[in-house]
Amino acid sequence: DTAVSQTPKYLVTQMGNDKSIKCEQNLGHDTMYWYKQDSKKFLKIMFSYNNKELIINETVPNRFSPKSPDKAHLNLHINSLELGDSAVYFCASSQRVGQGTYEQYFGPGTRLTVT
């Protein structure tokens, strides 16, 4: 009965490769997010989708492309991986309640290491 799941949990790859991370939520939420947590543990938003529509797109290299086939899934594809992409990537989901008060639930994270 996992609420927000991500695959893979660990990803080790070489510079220049292309990789994807998948995320699924079974909470019935309408909004999903990708966050990046770097080596200094700072958690920062990358993208957000609401009902399959991109609503937040922070300053992220265009090598990163999110895709939401339906509102329960949000995948992240990364082209031409660089050393600086090494981080933990968290997927999250939420359901809007009222005028913006909503709680987010996070997946277990994908630890990406680029060598």
Added chain:
Amino acid sequence: RKEVEQDPGPFNVPEGATVAFNCTYSNSASQSFFWYRQDCRKEPKLLMSVYSSGNEDGRFTAQLNRASQYISLLIRDSKLSDSATYLCVVNQAGTALIFGKGTTLSVSS
């Protein structure tokens, strides 16, 4: 100025101690406020929402001062299991959560 700033930590306290974390936010349009907890190598988990009137959940008490743009979390009777990083989080309507860098708490026996 950073959007959400927290006490630098780490806080090292004995079991049973009371510990308080402070947080300030820069955007006066922020509408929702939370404390999240993150254990080592795990995902952040919601600890509690923070309401204007202040709220309590067992040993945890959260306070919000909108005029000062200040949020606090008080933990009473600390347990070993409270050892974690505590993240102060704010957001405005329609935007993603803005996280502070977190404050690390270590409770020892």
